[in-house]
Each structure stands twice: as structure tokens, then as C-alpha cells.
Amino acid sequence: MELHFVTDTESESIPGGITDQDAPLLDAYSNTVVNVAKKVSPSIVQIKVSGRAKEGQPPARGRGPQDGGTGSGFIISSDGYVITNNHVVAGATKIEVALPDGRDFEATLIGRDPATDIAVIKIYGEGLKAIRFADSNQVQVGQIAIAVGNPYGFQYSVTAGVVSALGRTLRSESGRLIDDVIQTDASLNPGNSGGPLVNSQGEVIGVNTAVILPAQGICFAVSSNLTALVAGKLIMHGRVRRGYLGISGQVINLTERIKQYNHLNAKTGVIVVSTEADGVSYNSELMQGDIIVEFNQQPVASVDDLHKLLTEETIGNRISMAVLRENFRQTITVIPGEVK
Numbered sequence: 001m002e003l004h005f006v007t008d009t010e011s012e013s014i015p016g017g018i019t020d021q022d023a024p025l026l027d028a029y030s031n032t033v034v035n036v037a038k039k040v041s042p043s044i045v046q047i048k049v050s051g052r053a054k055e056g057q058p059p060a061r062g063r064g065p066q067d068g069g070t071g072s073g074f075i076i077s078s079d080g081y082v083i084t085n086n087h088v089v090a091g092a093t094k095i096e097v098a099l100p101d102g103r104d105f106e107a108t109l110i111g112r113d114p115a116t117d118i119a120v121i122k123i124y125g126e127g128l129k130a131i132r133f134a135d136s137n138q139v140q141v142g143q144i145a146i147a148v149g150n151p152y153g154f155q156y157s158v159t160a161g162v163v164s165a166l167g168r169t170l171r172s173e174s175g176r177l178i179d180d181v182i183q184t185d186a187s188l189n190p191g192n193s194g195g196p197l198v199n200s201q202g203e204v205i206g207v208n209t210a211v212i213l214p215a216q217g218i219c220f221a222v223s224s225n226l227t228a229l230v231a232g233k234l235i236m237h238g239r240v241r242r243g244y245l246g247i248s249g250q251v252i253n254l255t256e257r258i259k260q261y262n263h264l265n266a267k268t269g270v271i272v273v274s275t276e277a278d279g280v281s282y283n284s285e286l287m288q289g290d291i292i293v294e295f296n297q298q299p300v301a302s303v304d305d306l307h308k309l310l311t312e313e314t315i316g317n318r319i320s321m322a323v324l325r326e327n328f329r330q331t332i333t334v335i336p337g338e339v340k
Helices: 023-043 224-237 256-261 303-309
Strands: 044-050 069-075 081-085 094-098 104-113 118-122 144-149 157-171 177-184 196-198 204-211 219-223 247-253 268-275 291-295 319-325 328-334
Touching (some): 023 044, 023 069, 023 157, 069 144, 081 224, 104 224, 144 177, 144 204, 157 204, 177 303, 204 224, 247 303
Antiparallel strands (some): 081 118, 094 104, 104 118, 144 196, 157 177, 196 204, 247 268, 291 319
8 A cells, every 4th residue: 555645845844733934923922022021131120028027916027938028020210219019018127129130239118009009119229220111001902911020039030921901900908999900811920029011112011910819821910000100109209198088888779769869870879887086087977877979079889989089189178979868869078088
């Protein structure tokens, strides 16, 4: 029996079923990742913290490795400002920064914002190379996303993927929602926290902050625009100012009858469970059982809506608030204080 093998004389095969026409595409992708890694690597730092206080105990040094940790960060200015995650440096009494060139610095904490999981620290050294921010409003689903950091304490690593989704929200440790979160499938591991998510030009589009452990390949980054805004306030003031009403509340459903009678569109409101008397805010016109449906002429359907509206501009100002009291709409006045 004579065997005949079918071959393609016009296209030479490459192992794995890839043709030579595909090779330039693979090279282009590889070259992009390689060039980005070379471009941003001088700006990526490894962060080591120590002296974290255990719950119920004051901060102390030398308690052992369980009181320390590692993370990532990146330099944003030649005078040594570094961005990382709040949870990387929170509670630390000593912050050390290692550069790729082998230099080590003890860093100063400039400010941190638990509500967005962003923190700024500073090192003092010469020849520091900064990385640039991209406009995250221009980011598109499907574009290349490259995560750079120090997973498990290793000095440097790069993972690549794509932007999977935009406009996600993520619950921060403070309980507030982080808006404008970027979802990516670029792998993140412990130690990647605080490192940059960059585009194909080597510009920061986000700060790697979280990964859903039970899921495969679902990772999140705080958008570059929100990061730049928060970092600027931390550098200028050491904190991000937010309004505070001194109340506790929870979401409650509104009946169709109540909605129609009070001309409301939202299906829910925020019922006041308790108020803090003589606190940092003026809230004495609020009563337990009031249902907040509007703040500063903006609809309120959840506690998260209220958090978004309690901006720096509301602090110390008289703000009108619409509430349902015994199912009837009333307008009262509050004066938000400042979250400490």
C-alpha cells in the first residue's frame, strides 16, 4: 500500500499549528509587551512594610514577619512621590522601598485614602524615573493591559491580558464603593497590589488593587483618572475630604402608592436608623424613621448614592434634603461635617 501525505506547499507550518503568516503578529504582540516592560521597569518599586499593629494592640516593632508585608508601587514624579494601595501601607510603622537598580530607601507616608484604596508615599533620591498617566476615559474593552509588580515578594514580574470591562464598582475596606474600576484578565497575585496596569504605550491606566479569589482571571484596578485625582489631594492636603452626616441607615423599598403620591421615580430610599447627637455635622432636623429620598436636589436610592453626594463641597454648607416622614415628603436642612 502506498501512503500519500497532504501538504501545503504555500504555507510552511510552525509547531502548534501556527503558520508563518501568524509569526509577525505574534512578534508584534511580544515586542509590545517587551518594550513596555523595558520602559516602565525603572519606575516600579517593591514596598516592604513592618510594625503593623495587631487588632487591639498598639503599633510595635520587631514582632516578626506576621506584622509585615510586601506590595508594589510606582514612581509618579522625579522628586520621589510613589503611588501604592492603602491596604499595602495601612498601619505600618516602617515603609521601605526597593528600586530595580538595587537602591533601598525608607519612605515617608504622605497620605492614604481607604475609600479608594490609594496611598501616596515619598522617597528621597536622585535619578528617579517617573511613569505617566493615561486618560482612563479613553480606555476601551479589548485593548492590551499589562500588569507590573512584585508578586510574592519577587523583585519584578509582568503579566499581560486585555481590558475585560469598564465602569465596574468595587467595595473598599471603608465600606464605600470605588467607582470607575477597570476589570482585566491580566493575572494578579499577592504582592501585585499597588502596581500599575499600563497600556501598550507604557502609560498607567489603573492601579492594581484586587482579585476575586474563587474566580479565574477576574482582576480589578482603580482607574488612572480617579487615582490621579486622589493622589493630588493626598499630596496637597494629606487626606481626601468627604462629607459626613452622622447617621446610620439602610435601604428600604417604597410602595407604588408612596412613589406616585410623592412624585418619586426611585424604587427605594434610605431609612434613618439612628443619628449621632452633637456630632461633627448638623443633623438635628432628621428623625429616626425618616426615609431620605433626595440630597442637594439629587435622588437618593441607596447608602452608596448618599456617599457619592457627600463630597468635599458639601462640608460646612447648608444642604436641603428631602425625606418621607410618615409617608409624606418634607424638606429639611442638614450641614455635613467632615469624615475624620
